[in-house]
Amino acid sequence: MYTRRAFLKSSGLGLLGIGLMGGVPTFVAEAVAREKNNPLYSKRRVIVCIFQRGAMDGLMAVSPFEDVYFREARPTLFMDVVQKASENPLIDLDGRFGLHPSMKAFERVFRDKRLAIVHGIGSPNTTRSHFDAQDYMESGTPFQKNTSSGWLNRAVGLLGHDNIRTPFSAVSVTPALPRSLYGEEEALAISDLKTFKIQGNTALVNQNAKSFEDLYDKATNDLLRDTGKESFEAMKLLQSNLAKHYKPANNAVYPNSGLGNSLKQIAQLIKMDVGLEVAFTESNGWDTHFNQGKETGIFARNVGDLSNAIMAFWNDIEAYQDDVLVMTMTEFGRTVHQNGTNGTDHGRASCNFILGNHVDGGKVHGIVDALAKENLEDGRDLPVTTDFRTVFSEVADKHLRIKNKNELFPDWNGEGMGVLR
């Protein structure tokens, strides 16, 4: 349990504006007055996790274009850095790896050394089932099915400032709570911030909200009364700050996609300063067994959406960049060889992207050996050379300042790899 209402202290800005329900509650005003000169959260850090469900082909996103084995393994899917007629070439990152041309948006932050890529990342558990692999990655325990909590939920619990939890500390912009946020700590799953209020016809909505607020205020059950209070506070806070027509900063243009909309809402939450620390959302459609395409097609559209959405977000929150880190993850990679339907099947390692001002960027971290058959896992897959927990726990440690990584990732004692400075 944390001190309810405490989160309100943070949010001086905008609060004295017009409250949706007609005026700001006294305690909010008091809290604001008290804390105005002493913002508790100025140092609050935010992690934004994006789960790419379906298993991204890391070898197509960040291609080892120099590798002759790879060229052979993918007769119709291989891409090169060399410009050919009517084909967009890969973006040469370091003479060895090429970034998919649809991720051009990433090039600038990579050159600015704020975007790092870890290649060969994955789970030590060799399952190639989406379900199991996602489950293991989200619980953070690759060999334990029965871990009841998700790693991000545990992270919230380990942030080490119990008294300033808010209903918006952990938010997943998804229809249902993801496995990563299952657990003891309160976490909010919400797909549209605008719906976080009492709904209905405008003529009645305020009256209904008032009635419910009164009813819950007098509830005999503690849980219902306290949560009711908190819900109405959160609602007022959110709705009074939520712009009717949100205008991203820096003319950032979000793709009109699920991920684009989710990240836009996360940006809004960050700017409202309502106490967000752990944000989660997801991107779908990575299971490219059929016709994954090259510089156009499904895969190109997916990576285009991913990079454009992330970069729109990054530009939108420019003023907060020092405190925000974005990390992508995917349950496994795909086969080195293309299959019979111009796609790729379930493999082992993939790559992920980490964006932030404290990231040791401009590098492709990790180990990717030549893709000769003898170097592959089971003779077919990019082997996992970096346990995902290496990166996750380093991010938790250096960005969120969570020291007790054994609680975050039980049964794991590895060290970080220097992805963050």
Add this chain to the structure above:
Amino acid sequence: MARQHSECVKNKNGLLFLILKKTLTLIQYRRLNARLLGGFLYKRANDVMLYQGKKISVFFLFFLGLCFSYAQKNPEVFPYKAAGLSEEEAAIHLLSRFTYGYNVNDVGQIQKEGLERWFFRQLRGKATDKELAEMLEPYADAMLDNKTLAEKYPRNTRVRRMMINDGYIPKDSVINGSVFFKEAYKNYLAEKGFKPEQELYRKFIAAKVLRAAFSANQLQEVMTDFWFNHFNVSFTKPQSAPFIPSYENHVIRPRALGKFDELLLATAKSPAMLLYLDNASSVAERPNAKNKIGINENYARELLELHTLGVDGGYTQKDVSEAARILTGWTIYPLNGYGNQNLIKQITKGNEVQRQSLIEEDFVFAANKHDKRQKTVLGKDFENNGYDEGVELIFYLSSRPQTARFVSKKIAVRFVSDTPQEALIDNMANAFLASEGDIKKILTAMVYSPAFWHRDNIYSKVKTPFELAISSVRALDAQVENPNRLINWVTRMGEKKYYYIAPTGFPDKSSYWINTGSLLNRMNFGLSFTSNKASGINIDLLELTRHHEPESPEHALDMYAKLLLPTTDIVTLKNRLSPLLTAQNLQKKVAKSSGADLHRQDEDMLAVNTRKINNRNRKSNNAMLAQVVGLIIGSPEFQRR
């Protein structure tokens, strides 16, 4: 039932008791003989019984019949008076624990029937349900067995493969979401007589809603839900998903009030569980085999940790591994596109199933995949005995005291409170052990425990979103026209039914369900409930009040609060809402939002068509009633049970 019968007599009539006891002993003696001494003695005992029976049978039967009918009418009274509860309060407590919801009429009815009689009738779960059967007709496919389902509703991925194999579409044209593919997919399904996978899931969930809302066997439905969550499987795992309808309908529901060990065994053999926790692919390790296949411990671990002993049940990793080895070879029958298609060839010769292997509908024990070495679990040795080894393991685990306690506590948490009293769990665990896991006996022990009726436990549970939605339907005698729309609300309130990923099932505690994210949605649910478009519910609010049209919003609140929240202290509710409801402008506002504009109404006064005005008035009045009911459903009182 014998316990109830004999006890009732003990209280009332000592002689009758003695006679009954003698009869029962004789019957038991006969059974014992039969079991211990085999056929010959069994026959003899039988003869003795017959001989004695001739002389005394009439006498016995007379008294026996008398006693039985007496017991039927008056089972031992539940100990609620000692807890200071009135009969009405006790009736409400009972209904809130063993049904999906009630209104004031139900409370009256079970008092008339007798609380105990009602409970034992619910325990039997044999009430015929013609109305429900009719309602379920459109969703009949959800009741099909796995084999039929696999043929009729093939998985999307399989349809795609079939389309390519049949040359229906070119190999490289399969792009999910493309218009061409969608069209081709639809045509292909129609041509083959297949139905889309998603349709099955929709039907299944719709049927679930209807059963919960309208089944006469409410306790059976509640227990089905409980056991499903205890033995959780999830639509999120695509391999397991197609088998989930049959899992609930054919594995769980028929055994929900049966014996725990039989239920456990049935789940262990079900394709849904075998695939969800991977036992279907767990096989004995072959050191020299080319492909790296072998033991998968997932199921064995959950069997010990979640299904039987509990996490503190005193087992080790070695027990888990050995249990997994015992269960190697337990897999699914290869159905249309599922499972190992060569399996049947491997274990049969002609029409004969080979030594030790076993085929039982959708379950297969493949002896050739079984680990034949010796195993030890919890100190008990298991010699190589094929399929029977696993059955023995499951029965052994079911009979452990840790299991009795773990399962009893879980039931108590569901039915009594988030933190049930130790004494209560003791009573239940004892009943579990004494009855060898008879679920009826465990529940009976629970309701006969004083702790069940303790005041602290009244309204102590928070309704899950599903319970809130269904209890609203039941409280208002509403019709469910679109069950899937109702279930969308349940999802929005934080319970995505059948999609909980982890094998633990949804946590059963109030704080899981009541949080900032979900609470506003519960209120919104209340407000939208009476709107057919939003909730899929059809409701006649006036019929509920027997067409006594409430005179004012305040009056309406009074009427509906009594109906929906009998005996709850509604003074607070009224005090809080009355100023609002009597406010001059409410009716105006409601009317406005319901589309009946008052200014227009004034103009209409001049109109000849007075019927139109009446309709409009009625519409505005109905909207006012809907408003009041919405506030009650969204109120804190209605969130509890």
